Amino acid sequence: MKQFFKMFFASLLAMIVAGVIVFGVIIGMIVSAVSSATEAKAPTAVTSGSVLYIDLQSQIHEVGEENPFAFLTNEGAYSPGLYDIVRAIEYAETDDKVEGMVLRLNPSPNGWATLQQLRQAVAGFKQSGKFVYAYGEIITQNAYYVATAADSIYLNPVGGIELKGFATVLAFFKGTLDKLEIEPEIFYAGKFKSATEPFRLKQMSEENKQQIAEFQSDFWKEFTTAVAQKMNTDASGVAKIAAEGSIEFPEDAKKYGLVDGLKYADEVEDLIREKTGKTSDEDIKLVQISEYVDNVKRHYSKTGDKIAVLYAEGAIVDGESNDDYQVASKTMAKTIREIRKDDNIKAVVLRVNSPGGSALASEVIYRELELLKKEKSLVVSMGDVAASGGYYISSGADSIFAMPNTITGSIGVFTILMNVEKLMNNRLGITFDEVKNAPYADFPSGLRPLTAEEQQKVQRSVDWVYNTFKSRVAKGRSMTVGEVDEIAQGRVWTGTDAVSNGLVDAIGDLDRAINSAATLSGLEDYAVVTYPEPVDRLQTILKNMKNSPGMAAAIQEGLKAGMSEEYKLIKQVKMLKSMNGQSMMLMPFSIEVK
Secondary structure, three states, rough: HHHHHHHHHHHHHHHHHHHHHHHHHHHHHHHHHHHHHHHHOOOOOOOOOOEEEEEEEOOOOOOOOOOOOOHHHOOEEEOOHHHHHHHHHHOOOOOOEEEEEEEEEEOOOOOOHHHHHHEEEEEOOOOHEEEEEEEEEOOHHHHHHHHOOEEEEEEEEEEOOOOOOOOOOOOOOHHHHHHOOOEEEEEEEEEOOOOHHHHOOOOOOOHHHHHHHHHHHHHHHHHHHHHHHHHOOOOHHHHHHHHOOOOOOOHHHHHOOOOOOOOOHHHHHHHHHHHHOOOOOOOEEEEEEEHHHHHOOOOOOOOOOOOEEEEEEEEOOOOOOOOEEEEHHHHHHHHHHHHHHHHOOEEEEEEEEEEEEEEHHHHHHHHHHHHHHOEEOOOOOEEEEEEOOOHHHHOOOEEEEEEEEEEOOOEEEEEEEEEEEHHHHHOOOOOOOOOOOOOOOOOOOOOOOOOOOHHHHHHHHHHHHHHHHHHHHHHHHHOOOHHHHHHOOOOOOHHHHHHHHHHOOOEEEHHHHHHHHHHHOOOOOOEEEEOOOOHHHHHHHEEEEEEEHHHHHHHHHHHHHHHHHHHHHHHHHHHHHHHOOOOOEEEOOOOOOO
């Protein structure tokens, strides 16, 4: 029997070793194939008579993304970031090889400020005299908003289009916690600091409803103004159509002037052929925006004086980044120091698209930016959201620019401690006992309720961080702490409101922020460089495999790809682990206006 087990385990070990070797060989082959394919692939040439093609269904991040697996799929080798796209569209305005643009109006996953900047770029392209056609089969409100900048909008004859008003739906977990007998102990500063509401309430507070209604109103005003221009009416007329639910069928969209015609995709293609002087049997030279970006990037110099655009996209976390779209304090601090020490970089634009996160990580980043600001001009450009910790790291800049539909502010702090004593005792039959030699030795525990004295300690800590936050803002915005307190309280503001209350200097996109940085630094001739480098999907996969078991990483990637909406809820619950006991500067979860 002993010999049997010896042979069995020897065979098992051999199988494991062989499996590891084979796995390594496969990975090596993939990496080699990817490298070869990437090196061999050159940007698609843009020839005379080309038409730019932009699919609104594509997720637009601040930072571009390299896709080394493009040769295995129909995707492009590079998914451009927002600045890449806007700059490419601007270049196309004077590119003789580009005759027009087509927008494919699929439902868009992008935020309203991102769509505002895209719409601005499309409108500028149209003003150059080139045509812009938009076509969709199911046209959502956010896609239609961008389409209003086009010359003509076409809807599939049996398709659908939305004009119904805006709604914001939040998920609440209080009932789930009650069922599990988990008791959250929540401490916060700021009566509007609603990030903790999903764990302490079963519905929105009146304060939260108020702030959501107010920024929804600003979004709606922006949307109806754009739609009214398309329909040759006024904003109240658009609101009336939405309130009455008048748009039910494609014919209704045509009747009220939302679209210029009901056409199939092939019929729209025929219109494009007419515009570009092609016969019915000739192919249209459609150029994906990602391919065009590849061509345009070659025309921008990276020599001489530079302005750096530093992207801060995603939640703010402590330590090093383990996610592509995450603002990790250690990683970001290192990048800021590199930029500070580069004598060729004369100014910096911090592009913030973050809902905030860890208070400590925000302070670490803030400190590095303060050191940078002593040597170079620092301007902030806000994207879809620059709130809570996202505003904290922005507050010390020389100038701050935001889009009208940017969500910002949320100057407040909270801490959540999860008491799982009843879950362990009543549900699992697990009990705990301890010996301690000082009153606070086991604080915070999570296995018992906090005492009154411990609760006061946590609240004092939250208040201290909140006062630090307000003092940072007061210093950066040349306000008194009292003035900041009036517009703080954890309240969320739109970019338009933030200009009025002094949190933001002016409405403007990334280009305006770059121009401001150039003016502050006295630069007339300069190149724009971006940090960090574009995301590489292969590196992401390998990094995830390194940081978590292969199966767990595969499951996570699968959930992201196949359950994008549901995955947002999963991430919210997962965040509880990182938030437990920490001081957080984080805006309310997943505020989306649809």
